[in-house]
Amino acid sequence: xxxxxxxxxxxxxxxxxxxxxxxxxQVIGTSPCEALRPLLEENGVPLIAPATxxxxxxxxxxxxxxxxxxTDTGYDKQANILVDYAYEQNADAKVGVIYQDDDYGANVLKxxxxxxxxxxxxxxxxxxxxxxxxFAGQVMNMMKGEATHVIIGGIVREPIIVMxxxxxxxxxxxxxxxxxxxxxxxxxxxxxAGEGFIAANFAELYNSDTEGAKLYRELFKKSxxxxxVMGMYNFYGxxxxxxxxxxxxxxxxxLTREKLITxxxxxxxxxxxxxxxxxxYGPNDRAGTEAVALVAIxxxxxxxxxxxxx
Numbered sequence: 001x002x003x004x005x006x007x008x009x010x011x012x013x014x015x016x017x018x019x020x021x022x023x024x025x026q027v028i029g030t031s032p033c034e035a036l037r038p039l040l041e042e043n044g045v046p047l048i049a050p051a052t053x054x055x056x057x058x059x060x061x062x063x064x065x066x067x068x069x070x071t072d073t074g075y076d077k078q079a080n081i082l083v084d085y086a087y088e089q090n091a092d093a094k095v096g097v098i099y100q101d102d103d104y105g106a107n108v109l110k111x112x113x114x115x116x117x118x119x120x121x122x123x124x125x126x127x128x129x130x131x132x133x134x135f136a137g138q139v140m141n142m143m144k145g146e147a148t149h150v151i152i153g154g155i156v157r158e159p160i161i162v163m164x165x166x167x168x169x170x171x172x173x174x175x176x177x178x179x180x181x182x183x184x185x186x187x188x189x190x191x192x193a194g195e196g197f198i199a200a201n202f203a204e205l206y207n208s209d210t211e212g213a214k215l216y217r218e219l220f221k222k223s224x225x226x227x228x229v230m231g232m233y234n235f236y237g238x239x240x241x242x243x244x245x246x247x248x249x250x251x252x253x254x255l256t257r258e259k260l261i262t263x264x265x266x267x268x269x270x271x272x273x274x275x276x277x278x279x280x281y282g283p284n285d286r287a288g289t290e291a292v293a294l295v296a297i298x299x300x301x302x303x304x305x306x307x308x309x310x
Contacts, residue, residue, distance in 0.1 A: 079111030
C-alpha cells in the first residue's frame with residue numbers, strides 16, 4: 001500500500017471480500033492501520049500485530065478497537081520514558097523532539113505533552129514531512145535552542161541524516177530515538193556520528209541469548225536469506241508472528257474469528273520465549289506490551305543499558 005491509507009483500504013477490501021482471508025497481520029504504518037478501522041468493524045476481521053507502535057492502536061474509544069491486538073509499547077509511552085530519562089541524566093536538560101508530521105508524530109507529541117505537564121517544562125518541537133532527506137533546518141533550530149537532548153521520531157534514514165548533519169555542524173546533544181530508529185542499519189549508516197545514540201525498544205535484541213532470539217537466528221540461517229537482512233526489522237516480523245501463532249494454537253480446532261479473539265484475550269504476561277517484557281490482553285485490553293529497554297550504540301555496537309522501564 002506504499003504507506004497510503006486509501007491504497008491500504010482497497011488492498012484490505014480485496015483480501016477480505018475476494019480472497020476471504022481469516023485475519024489480517026502486520027499491516028504497516030499508523031495512518032494505514034487507522035484507515036482500516038471501519039473495515040475491521042464491519043467485517044469482524046481481527047488485525048493481529050499492526051506494524052506500528054502508535055498507542056492509538058489500543059484506544060477503546062476508536063472504531064474497531066475490539067479487533068486490533070497491538071504488540072508494541074506505544075510511541076506516546078516511549079516519548080514519556082525518553083523525556084524522563086533526559087531529566088534523570090541532567091536536571092537542567094533542554095529537550096527537543098524532531099518528529100514526522102503525521103499520525104506517527106502525533107502520537108509521539110501526545111507523550112511529549114504528557115511529559116511536559118509532568119515536568120513543568122516546554123519541549124522544543126521540529127516537524128518534518130515523511131520522505132524528507134534534508135534536516136539542516138531542524139538541526140539548526142535545535143542548536144539555536146540549545147537543546148541538550150534531542151528525541152528523533154523517525155525510522156532508519158532520519159536518525160542517520162539528523163546525526164550526521166549535527167556532527168557536520170559540530171553540534172553534539174544526546175540523541176534519543178523512538179523504537180523504529182533502533183535498527184542495526186542506523187549503526188552502520190551513522191558511523192561515528194551515531195556513537196552514544198540511545199533508542200527505546202519494546203523487545204530483546206535479535207542477537208540476544210533469549211530462547212526466542214536463538215530460534216530466530218536458527219530459522220533465519222536455515223532459510224538461506226541474505227544475512228544483510230538479519231536485524232531488528234526482520235526479527236520484528238518473526239516475534240510478532242509468534243504472537244499470532246500463540247493465539248491460533250490457543251483457539252484450537254474448528255477455528256473462528258471469535259474464537260481467535262477470545263484466545264488472544266486470554267494471553268497474560270506472555271514473554272514469547274524471553275523476547276517480550278510480558279505481553280498481556282483482556283476483554284478490555286489490547287495494549288500488548290507497555291515497557292521498553294534502552295539500547296545504546298557503544299563502540300559501534302548496540303547494547304542494552306537498562307532494565308525494562310514502564
